[in-house]
Amino acid sequence: MPHVRQPDTVVLPRNTSCFNLPMLSERATGAPAERGRFIASTPFVGRVLRDAVGRASPRQGREAHLRAAVDWLKRAQATTPDDGVSYGYSIRGGWRPSYRETSGYISTTFFDLAKQRHDSESATLARTVSNWLCEVQEPDGSIANPQYQPHHGIVFDTGQVLLGYVRAHRETGDARFHDAAVRAASWLASRMDPDGAWRRNTHLDTPHTYNTRVAWSMLECHQIAPDPAIEAAARKNLDWALEQESHGYFRSCAFTPGAAPFTHTIAYAIRGFLESARLLGDAAYEQAAVRAADAMLEHVRADGWIPGQVDEDGRPAARYCCLTGNCQLAIIWFKLYRYTGAKEYLEAAKRSLGFVMEHQDLTCSNPDLRGAIKGSHPIWGSYAPFSYPNWAAKFFIDAVLLWDEIEA
Helix, strand or coil, X not given: CCCCCCCCEEEEECECCCCECCCCCHHHHCCCCCCCEEEEEHHHHHHHHHHHHCCCCCCCCHHHHHHHHHHHHHHHHHCCCCCCCECEEECCCEECCECHHHHHHHHHHHHHHHHHCCCHHHHHHHHHHHHHHHHCCCCCCCCECXXXXXXXXXXXXXXXXXXXHHHHHHHHCCHHHHHHHHHHHHHHHHCCCCCCCCCCCCHHHCCCHHHHHHHHHHHHHHHHCCCHHHHHHHHHHHHHHHCCEECCEECCCCCCCCCCCEHHHHHHHHHHHHHHHHHHCCHHHHHHHHHHHHXXXXXXXXXXXXXXXXXXXXXXXXCCEEHHHHHHHHHHHHHHHHHHCCHHHHXXXXXXXXXXXXXXXXXXXXXXXXXXXXXXXXXXXXXXXXEEXXXXXXXXXXXXXXXXXXXX
């Protein structure tokens, strides 16, 4: 891989003269925060100041925003010493190491770009990343995060990589991906509790409603390797998740118990229900997805801003926007528009993506930032603060590709 020079850094005091900047969380960065200060690359200083005064970036045509995000995501893959995709670009040291969980579903985006945009480079990257994901799979079929507990499989990470294995098999017919998918799905079924929730091998050993996205991945595996036990396990989790939904909002959908969930995890839960309903033809799962998608419509401001967190009673719980969640919700609304023709879905999707575009810089001279999508707006918001995570760009690309299909 080509060597990418890290930018010069400056040290800023924790309390600046014009506004206070919160310390980075260990969970958001994957590294312990330094006491009393944070390290910012020079380009980040400008981003922080611009967000502080409320400046947006000049919005360009949809194609320009898509191309910039694609170029940045390819750069995120090129910066790593292995064949995975970097977690993203962060205030702490620039480019982060490869992130297995999101590399799994980013490979599906590269396959989409190869097919829909006739992008041969994306086709190569999709295969490269998929091969690497086979190499890092644990002997028991799981996917671990080496930054936390090496060789200790994680349910959610394994489910997201499973999506990549299944897609790689569909695109290539390679038995290696088929075998990897079967092993991952079997491991997931083995870790499920009798009530259908996952508690073992999860964050804080607590159940999460957003694991419907893992159930979806198991059902995708069932499509290429039919196994009644895998389908039954996926249904059991979806049925458990149904019990967590009330009036379109979910209990147990945050990373930590008692917290208001990010729109990111809310969208994960909705998408899991929606895609599972598509595969199973189950009206109950579809209705849960529609109720939740409709509930989130109420939170979209005229300019596309959505509060980054919404509690389980439907109350906004943040003054920042989780840009990743905006992109994910746009995908859901585009899909529902395609299924139903309801204009409110189309308009909400366009507005939410428009807000993201206004905070995606296409003119920055630094290629590490140009075209990237921030975790939060403003950049110090609680979701992935002071960073540009790879999955934000991935979901933005997926959403714009859907928009292009709808308006083709």
